[in-house]
Amino acid sequence: MGSVTGKRIPGLGPLLLASLLGLAGCYTVPETGRSSFTLLPESQVVSMGLSSFEQIKAEEPLITSGPRYEMIQRVGNRVADAVGDDLPAADWEFIYIDRDEVNAFALPGGKVAVYDGLFEAVENEDQLAFVLGHEVAHVTARHANQRLSQAMVVAGVGSGLGYAIDDLDPAERQIILAAYGVGATVGVALPYSRMHESEADVIGQIYMARAGYDPREAPQVWENMAEVGGAQPPEFLSTHPSYDNRTERLEENVPRAERQAP
Numbered sequence: 001m002g003s004v005t006g007k008r009i010p011g012l013g014p015l016l017l018a019s020l021l022g023l024a025g026c027y028t029v030p031e032t033g034r035s036s037f038t039l040l041p042e043s044q045v046v047s048m049g050l051s052s053f054e055q056i057k058a059e060e061p062l063i064t065s066g067p068r069y070e071m072i073q074r075v076g077n078r079v080a081d082a083v084g085d086d087l088p089a090a091d092w093e094f095i096y097i098d099r100d101e102v103n104a105f106a107l108p109g110g111k112v113a114v115y116d117g118l119f120e121a122v123e124n125e126d127q128l129a130f131v132l133g134h135e136v137a138h139v140t141a142r143h144a145n146q147r148l149s150q151a152m153v154v155a156g157v158g159s160g161l162g163y164a165i166d167d168l169d170p171a172e173r174q175i176i177l178a179a180y181g182v183g184a185t186v187g188v189a190l191p192y193s194r195m196h197e198s199e200a201d202v203i204g205q206i207y208m209a210r211a212g213y214d215p216r217e218a219p220q221v222w223e224n225m226a227e228v229g230g231a232q233p234p235e236f237l238s239t240h241p242s243y244d245n246r247t248e249r250l251e252e253n254v255p256r257a258e259r260q261a262p
């Protein structure tokens with residue numbers, strides 16, 4: 001079950017109760033203006049993200065030098081700067097994991113990881129900017145909080161969150177970790193919903209354009225993904241929206257993104 005299982009979530013019980021008693025709210029997603037339901041205090045979701053990220057960094061094989069690492073830092077920081085007021089307080093960080101998976105993921109708090117295998121589908125810096133924009137958009141749109149909130153309501157979990165995740169029954173534990181975006185193996189994120197994936201595509205394309213990259217390269221990433229995609233659906237390669245739909249939507253969104261160019 002990976003190493004996240006032993007993580008204690010301090011204070012989540014009382015905070016959850018407070019949420020249920022009236023702090024639950026709507027969050028207006030930046031760039032799209034969509035109103036979304038969030039049950040948990042965002043600060044709690046962020047602290048969960050940060051502690052998972054520390055664990056991933058301690059356990060995963062990281063690459064910390066070389067041209068691709070440098071490119072991830074350069075592109076990541078430019079895209080993160082383009083977020084502006086959408087999430088001004090984030091402490092963005094971009095890591096590069098030495099694994100073959102064609103994948104990338106982001107955790108609340110502004111922590112983003114790229115797998116080495118992603119470069120099978122990413123041909124240039126603009127395409128990397130789209131992938132990083134997509135991941136950054138999951139963070140600014142608070143998708144983890146929405147998914148966690150929704151899963152908790154559906155499952156009626158919640159009272160158990162005051163305990164260590166280990167104390168939960170396996171089904172509840174799975175729901176929490178899956179909702180949170182961390183799957184059975186630490187570092188392998190599960191797909192978000194179709195709506196969250198499409199939203200991250202559109203917002204990510206806006207961010208990349210604002211950072212000075214060419215938004216016309218975004219649809220190409222999905223075409224490449226369709227070609228190299230393996231048997232497993234990684235987070236970024238969510239099976240739900242079809243590649244064709246995603247490519248088409250990004251092509252339609254090019255003019256809007258281009259208007260954001262610096």
Ligand SMILES: [Zn+2]
Nearest residue numbers: 197200235236
């Ligand atoms: Zn995604």
